[in-house]
Amino acid sequence: MRLMDRVIPRIGNYPDWGFICGRISVLEGKLLSRDFFQALVAMTHYDDILQHLQDSFLREYLVPGSPWEDFTALADRSFYDLAVSLRRESPSPAPANLFLCQGDYLNLKNALSGLKDFPFLSGEISLEIIQAIADGKFADLPPVFREAVGAAGPEASKVDPDVSDMVVDGAYLRHLLLIAGEIDSPLIRACIHDRVLIKAVSVLWRALRQGCPLKPYRQYFLPLGEYSSVVDEMIDIGNPDGWPMVIGADVGDILGEVLQWPYNEQVSRFALLGVNHCIRLAADGRMQTAGPERVFAFLTGLHAETQNLKLAVSGRLNGIEPALLKERLREVYG
Amino acid sequence: MNPEWIEFGRGFCYGGAGLAFGLAGAGSAWGIAIASHSAAGVMREKPELFGRMLVMIALPGTQGFYGFISAILMMTQTGLIGGNVLKITLGTGLALFFVGLGEGLALLVSAIKQGEASAAGISLLARRPEAAGRAILFPAFVETYAVVSLLATILFIIFLTQPVALQFLGS
Numbered sequence: 001m002r003l004m005d006r007v008i009p010r011i012g013n014y015p016d017w018g019f020i021c022g023r024i025s026v027l028e029g030k031l032l033s034r035d036f037f038q039a040l041v042a043m044t045h046y047d048d049i050l051q052h053l054q055d056s057f058l059r060e061y062l063v064p065g066s067p068w069e070d071f072t073a074l075a076d077r078s079f080y081d082l083a084v085s086l087r088r089e090s091p092s093p094a095p096a097n098l099f100l101c102q103g104d105y106l107n108l109k110n111a112l113s114g115l116k117d118f119p120f121l122s123g124e125i126s127l128e129i130i131q132a133i134a135d136g137k138f139a140d141l142p143p144v145f146r147e148a149v150g151a152a153g154p155e156a157s158k159v160d161p162d163v164s165d166m167v168v169d170g171a172y173l174r175h176l177l178l179i180a181g182e183i184d185s186p187l188i189r190a191c192i193h194d195r196v197l198i199k200a201v202s203v204l205w206r207a208l209r210q211g212c213p214l215k216p217y218r219q220y221f222l223p224l225g226e227y228s229s230v231v232d233e234m235i236d237i238g239n240p241d242g243w244p245m246v247i248g249a250d251v252g253d254i255l256g257e258v259l260q261w262p263y264n265e266q267v268s269r270f271a272l273l274g275v276n277h278c279i280r281l282a283a284d285g286r287m288q289t290a291g292p293e294r295v296f297a298f299l300t301g302l303h304a305e306t307q308n309l310k311l312a313v314s315g316r317l318n319g320i321e322p323a324l325l326k327e328r329l330r331e332v333y334g
Numbered sequence: 335m336n337p338e339w340i341e342f343g344r345g346f347c348y349g350g351a352g353l354a355f356g357l358a359g360a361g362s363a364w365g366i367a368i369a370s371h372s373a374a375g376v377m378r379e380k381p382e383l384f385g386r387m388l389v390m391i392a393l394p395g396t397q398g399f400y401g402f403i404s405a406i407l408m409m410t411q412t413g414l415i416g417g418n419v420l421k422i423t424l425g426t427g428l429a430l431f432f433v434g435l436g437e438g439l440a441l442l443v444s445a446i447k448q449g450e451a452s453a454a455g456i457s458l459l460a461r462r463p464e465a466a467g468r469a470i471l472f473p474a475f476v477e478t479y480a481v482v483s484l485l486a487t488i489l490f491i492i493f494l495t496q497p498v499a500l501q502f503l504g505s
Contacts, residue, residue, distance in 0.1 A: 014368045014453055022375020022453075025460035089378075289454060290372075 013290040016091040021290040023089065024298045027082075028286070031301050032056055032308075034332045040312045041325040049313060056309065057082065057302070071317075072310050079306040080121040083299055094183045095295040097123060098176060098192065099303055105172040108133065112164040162212070166220035169203050177225045187288075188296050191281045193226070197251050198274035200224060200231055205240055205267050214238055240266075250277060276331040279304050283333055301333025308332065343427030347412055350434025351405040354487070357438030358401025358445065365394025365449025372453040376460040386459060386466045390452040393473045397445035400484040404437055407488060411495040425503030426494055433490045440483035448476040 013021075036055065043049050053062055061074050080100070087096030100123025107118040107125070111134035118130050129140045173196045180192035203221070204214060214235045222228050233246045244256035254277060258270040278300070285297025308329050315325040373387045406415070408430060413419035422430075455469035493499055 014371055014450065018368060018371025018453060019375040019378075022372035022456060022460065023378045024375070025372075025457040026376050026379035029461040289450070289457075 017290040017292070017294070020086065020090050021294045024086075024294050028298055028301070028333075030057065031298075031333050032305055034329075037308050037312055037329050037332065038326065040309075041316060041322040041329070043316060046317075049316060053309075053313075057305070058309065071313050075306050075310050075313075076121060079302060082302065086295055086299070090292075090295055092183070092292060094179050095188065095292045096299060098179050098188075098296065099299050100124065101175055101179070102172070104130075105168055105175070108171075109165060109168045110134075112168060163216065163220055166217055169199075170217075170221040170224065173199055173224055183292050183296075185292050185296070187281075187285055187293050191278055191296070191300070194251055194274075194281060195278045196224065197227055197230070197247065198254075198271070198278065200227060201234070201243065201247065201251065201255060202267065202271050202274070204231070204234055205270065208238070208240065209267060272328065272330065275304070279331040279333060297333075304330045304333060340421050340423065343422035343424045344412070346424070346427035346431035347408060347422055348414070350431035351408040352434070353431075353438040354408070354434035354441075355398070355401035355405040355438075357435075358404075358441035359398040361442035361445030362395045362398035365397070365445035365447075365452070366391060368446070368449030369394060369452035369456060372456040376456055380460065380463075383459060383463060386463065387456050390455050390459075390470060390473055393452055393470075393477060394445045394448040396477065397441040397448070397480050400480055401438060401441050404434065404484065404487045404491065407491050408434065411491050420495060420500065422495075423500060423503050426500055429494050429503060430491065433487055433494070437483050437487040441480055444476055444480040444483070448473045448480075451476050 032055070036052070040049065040052055043052060050062065053059065058075060058078050061078050080103075083096050083099050087093045087100065090096060100121075102123070103120035104123045104125045106120040107122060107127070107130045110118055111130050114134070116131075116134060118127055122130070124142060129142075132140050176192050176196055180189045183189070200221075204217060207214060207217070218232060218235055222231060224231055230246055234243050237243060237246065240255070241259060244252040244259070246252075247255060251274065254273045255270060258266050258273060261269050282297045282300035285293035285300075288294055288297075311328055312325055315328075316322075369391045373384075373391050376383055376387065409415045411420075412422055412430075451473040455472045458469045459466050494503070
């Protein structure tokens with residue numbers, strides 16, 4: 001789809017989306033540049049890192065004396081708080097929910113595995129409902145989740161963790177497709193469809209690397225909307241070398257490129273290039289005058305920034321080489 | 335001249351005046367609302383930018399005043415204000431009606447579009463406050479056509495209410 005088809009100026013969105021887009025215009029100016037991260041990964045002293053982070057969204061969260069071990073949780077909290085704030089002020093919660101629902105599914109995965117610990121920040125499902133699900137009470141599950149989890153949901157708690165993982169991963173991707181379908185934006189739909197396909201390929205590839213059979217995915221992971229047949233064919237082929245032909249388009253090209261990399265780096269490299277591809281797609285949303293695309297594009301950029309900060313700070317604190325960290329940095333939006 | 339036609343002429347004239355300020359006022363309100371939505375969002379994060387945004391919020395409001403000026407001019411030139419009531423022919427009345435309608439439409443559309451241009455300028459200002467001078471140019475260009483519309487309307491009103499024109503358009 002051409003850029004101009006995806007980003008038709010939506011002047012009529014001003015009355016509804018004008019306020020939030022005005023706010024986002026300011027927030028976009030605060031997103032960090034690639035140079036910021038290049039400098040960050042080269043730093044060796046904690047004080048320098050702390051000083052450098054004062055330019056980021058984390059400034060308000062970095063209180064003196066907070067332990068560095070909590071940095072990941074702190075960065076996640078910073079992203080979560082801003083996404084929730086944007087959702088509250090948006091005419092539609094859908095663009096923010098595309099990012100916030102991930103924590104719900106990670107908690108759901110824990111609940112279905114029988115764990116009583118739900119450390120992920122909840123987006124749409126409260127921890128009380130997650131707790132009830134852990135106790136086998138699925139009636140409280142919000143309708144959109146029930147639809148995404150599908151028929152396998154209630155039984156998922158009674159099966160082994162591998163199966164519940166497949167069910168929850170599939171449900172999460174279906175949920176993304178459902179939310180994207182609700183939003184009147186070809187750009188967001190295109191981004192989410194590619195994100196879902198990349199995630200599906202990653203899930204199957206990781207399963208294959210771990211020596212797991214792919215056939216059960218047909219039962220527990222599917223359907224995935226228009227990608228059901230693609231995933232079905234990938235399961236039939238069972239060898240990633242044959243997948244690029246089946247997938248085609250941009251994601252197929254990325255997979256084809258990644259297959260040329262050393263064996264051990266292929267899966268992680270595919271995930272990184274896939275994320276970068278989605279960030280580049282979403283960045284076109286900046287050109288929209290007003291509408292959900294602006295919220296989605298900003299949150300995509302902020303999410304990438306949060307992941308980069310986590311990688312860079314944790315990496316430096318653990319003494320990982322700057323060159324390696326630079327290689328792993330995601331595309332930046334600022 | 336048939337007195338009934340004079341009444342019609344006056345009616346059309348004042349109808350045109352009403353349309354001029356009515357459409358222009360509606361457009362200004364709409365345009366200001368569009369710019370205000372964006373400005374309020376920007377102020378949520380950077381309240382200190384209010385001063386720089388104020389001109390861009392206010393710009394779509396000028397069309398309402400232009401419509402008001404035209405309506406007042408129509409009323410003074412035809413004697414509704416000032417007491418020297420003209421005998422407006424049906425032709426003159428119709429001409430003034432369409433002048434008012436044309437100006438009203440031009441001001442309505444330009445005010446809304448200026449609001450959109452202001453909102454875009456506010457977005458630019460939010461990201462790069464140092465670009466405030468350039469950001470204000472976008473809505474200022476839209477203003478040009480509102481001013482042109484006002485000038486054309488003033489000239490039409492003045493010439494259409496001259497004795498020569500009244501005679502020429504008389505029935």
